[in-house]
Amino acid sequence: MSKIPDSIRQDADKIKIEFERKTGLIPIRFEIKERAEGYLLIFDIGFLTDRFYKILETLLSNNDLKENYFVERTVLRRKANLPWLNSIEAKLYQKVLSESLVVDQHTFESDFLDRYIQSMIGAEDQLLSKNNHVVFGRRGSGKSSILLYIKHIREQNNNINIWISMQTYEHRKDNLVFIDIIKEILLQLSKINSNEKEIREILKKIKAIEDKAVNDASLVNDENLNKIVPEIRRVLAKIISANGELFIFLDDFHVLEMSYQAMLLSKIYSFTRGNKIYLKISAIEIFSKLFDSANRMGLEIGNDIQRITLDYNLTIPDKAKKHIEKIFEAHAHYCGLPNFTVLCNGEKLISRLVWASAGVPRDAVNMLLQAILKTKEKGKTKISLTDINIATAEALNDKKRAAKIDSAPNDQNLLDLLTSIEAFCLDSASNAFLILIQDNNVVYERINKLIDLRFLHIINKSITPDKAGVKYLALILDYGFYVGIRRAKTLSLFKENLIEAPSIKELRKLPKYKYQNQF
């Protein structure tokens, strides 16, 4: 082959740099091929998708490249890059998995819809409807993702939305939260609407209340706040009449002080109700109190707001497995990998990941990510079961740390209960067990809290093992508790590698954990 002229190389470099920047595949594998009709620039990617073609098409249509030799002479080629784990595609996969662990309104920006995997229960259609909704689910179950999906779909249709991350108001219970939320709503609306003058007027009045509160916090009281509500209501009604309806997303509502949640919702509802404004809330149920029945305050589930529960637990492990596989696959394709399985040694790994993560998507993503890191650290080329086990143990430590943040600080009882269950499982040589369903029992409430913190996972919501009418919950202790424990080797891990719901017969045989009052 003749020597490629410098000017041709420079033109190839220009396209290459832009393509790398836009795809995230750095350094891209490429070839300049000489053919009878001239040179051809070829980019090699492990798996081709529309995304790569769209990127290439967009960048080649850029005016700056009008004179570039390769404008009409650049092609994409699918080529495996073995071992996959050391490829640029896998490097990007790690980055993308890591980014997906924290979902906020900016996650994946315009690529979000391409990578979103519909919930197993098809909750999206419900959430798109003009109604108030609360999405409950454990940490990492996809609450924020589903809200973000609704926001993106509505934006595509030019509908107006407000997104408020409640993390900003963590543990707060003062009336200034309401003021801040109103301000946030108005400021976001002012960016998308021309009714700026009226918005500014209300903001001025709010500021006046805030200024007074600098010297006397008690002035931010219901009486003062209630005075501005009719005006807010009126301005919002005017904006909405020109834009259809408004969805307000309140993400991670549970981080607010529980005693204040119903009150805040009551205030928000005072200007949203009957005003074509719909609330879409995400929260962890055990840390939420949306309605205060004693004072008839807040949003009552079933009446004022509809509940959607995203609990991809192990009661439907086959569906949970498919869901997690789809999530892994969507990210893999985005990065140019044929599938995540090319990184793994054997088919069993996905089943183990599903059990270890108890079907919680974010936990599964986190474990896969950690397993990739461990495998690379060891210089191996494929993820093994051992790497997944190590990642599982580390994930448990993360959950323990998170539990300290989420649960009340005086919850030593909760930790003691967990220790007792752990010992029970070791003694009975089973990681699965039954517990009597006893609403209003403090220990049972703590069991539910341990479920929400993902230390325990439901495998059956209601089973009657012996006496009619006496119902039990079937649970498994998190997989992470068994990894690396010598004694745990004697333990029979329930349905360890099988992705199928346990039979009633199997569930009935499980040991029963007895309530101990000290917890």
Added chain:
Amino acid sequence: MKKPHLLKISSNPIEMKENLTAILPDDSIKLIQKEIDENAKELFLLGESHYKFAKKLSNNNWRQKVSRYYYGVFNVLRAVRLLSLGIYRTDVSDHKSIKLPSDFPNYIVYAKQCGSLRDDRNLADYDHTGSVGDLILGLNDTLMLSEEIVEASRTYLNSRGLNL
């Protein structure tokens, strides 16, 4: 193609069939659809025979191999386009831009990859100075791509009532 033939009446037999529904009885419309189905099936089988032939050839016959793979893919996709979009052409423009239905898996990627396969076919058939190393896709990648497209087309056509 010998006369008389349904595909000679209109450039888009599906559109023609739809326009005739107001004039012809249901049985006649069904006959037209049956004829479209039969032609789609034969186009697929033609493509499959090229593909199978290519697969058997030694890599030493890389020119013939690449050429037959291309015609294999081209014809199974013609079957897909006829049955789904009613597109049937015999002129050269049919090779230049392959339009696939949007419900066909990976339709954008496959359409683009067919462009590279066509360039390789041109080199294999016409460029006496070309060598196997000049191919864009290479022989293994061509086999993999052809295999995928033939199987995706079979699944797609079967899902639309063809028994392949």
